[in-house]
Amino acid sequence: MEFIRSNIYTSNEITLAHTLADALDDRKSLAFYLSCAKKYPKDYLLSTLTHVATLPDHSVRTTRARLFTNIITKSVFNTNDYVRD
Secondary structure, three states: OHHHHHOOOOHHHHHHHHHHHHHOOOHHHHHHHHHHHHHOOHHHHHHHHHHHHHOOHHHOOOOHHHHHHHHHHOOHHHOOOOOOO
16 A cells, blocks of 8 residues: 555645756656655755756756756765655
């Protein structure tokens, strides 16, 4: 029962995932952004999005979506040092 419940997204998580996908022009990766919205704190995601979105074009070597993904997946939230309440 817990496994099924953990796969259901709240309306806030869905809205956040759409916000990320739209801002990064990466709608094809909506499933990834949904998983991020469930796993990471909203403030962290939005501050990372702001950082990535405001970088000058010459600072982004791939795409902003790829940069965002790299930052998120290498965050402290993916280590054993972080425990989510």
